Amino acid sequence: MTDVREVLTRVHREEWARVVATLARRIGDLDVAEEMTAEAFAAAVERWTADGVPPNPGAWLTTTAYRRAVDRIRRESRREEKHREALMLADTPEPLGVIDDDRLRLIFTCCHPALAVEARVALTLRLVGGLTVPEIARAYLVQEAAMSRRITRAKTKIKAAGIPYRVPSRDDLPARITGVLAVLYLIFNEGYLTSDPAKEAVRADLTGEAIRLTRLVRTLLPDDHEVTGLLALMLLTEARRPARVSATGELVVLAEQDRSAWDRDLIAEGHALVRACIATGRPPGRYQILAAINAVHTDARDARDTDWSQVAALYDHLVRVDPSPIVRLNRAVAVAELDGPQVALAEVEGLPLDGYHAYHATRAELLRRMGRGGEAREAYDRAIELAGNSAETAYLRRRRDQLGGW
């Protein structure tokens, strides 16, 4: 029994997206595809326990889910039945996109720009990741019923609006893959810095899921260097996770982390991916540059050995690709190491980030280094007010209280 459970967990991770995606293509209905896949997994618990695990679990699940879908559709109204049966019989492949993979079609459908961003995240986790609705609701701090409505609404829109189940054409691909990567990065970041103070500070389940999905996209689009860059960025960030929160639940900033606790395997893999991107000689995009910055950080045995001029140079590059105030804020941290806090503060002041906790936290640290304790305290107060993450708030409180009599 335990064996079957273990196999099922593994097969669920490996095959869920493939089964949903195959069904979605063959019957043209995401809703039915998802429900029948869930039923097939439920059936597998019983059958496999009684009869043993079949030699090809993925094929068994696909066949079972497909049979159930056909039964279900036969029970539906006459017109629907005719329509769907025609679709099933024809089973005509759509005009082939850049890559003909059902899972890739599924990912692009879930991340369609006409859907709200929260819906894209939820649909991707549900249909591609195979997370249950309660799991997604928990991860995104929404009531289960509300999350269920969000997913249903998105699926209804896909169906009613005629959003096609298709990998975009080569011309549209770069624009659409950007949206896919943004969804994957959102999932990762929610795991890496949970936005709710009531939740644990780091959610390894979500960072793990984001990495798994990004790996999947990379196997499907191996020549897209931004995909590789995002995977490298996630791995190099994830590598530091074990050192990121102290035993007392406080955030440990990069400079103070115990680097021996970092995951060396993930770092090695991340570095290899960054090198592979650089070797192409093509101008890097946002994720590749961010990965390269993280490669510099994880390269230093000690925080003092960090090659700040290289970090600053990479941020200069990033500013050209993405001149957003958040990038300029992060760049200022490197500038402070190279040219001192005055120069960095001058660059930070006036950035339109008053509602962003990291802006105030960065200002607080710079002001503190310049000996302007009173202003630093005010900035810490504002950062604490805005920070959502419990570990981060604990860190900021301690830093503020260390200011003592200033």
Place this chain on the structure above:
Amino acid sequence: MAQYLISVLDDTTGSATEAEMAAIGEFNERLRAGGHWVFAGGLAAPETATVVDARDGNPVFTDGPYLETKEYVGGFWIIEAPDFDVALPLAALASQRCNRRVELRPFLSA
């Protein structure tokens, strides 16, 4: 083939400039050439509307629009497209050409 409504959101009626009208004309030609054209038209101001309620058999006519909003539908296209990903760029082009925001909505499939 599916049909879609592209409605033009505006807060004044008949406010398109000559250049905008010319761009809309070109866009209409393009819709016809691509086999997407079904119908298009501009609407008179909401104040010209009459609300009619004859649900109980005794028609009641009310002068003025059903909803008072700052922005309203000033005109629309009905287009035909094989799927949403064909309709979406057409809606983007419509917005660009008429220089207004538009809403893209599918018709209920028959």
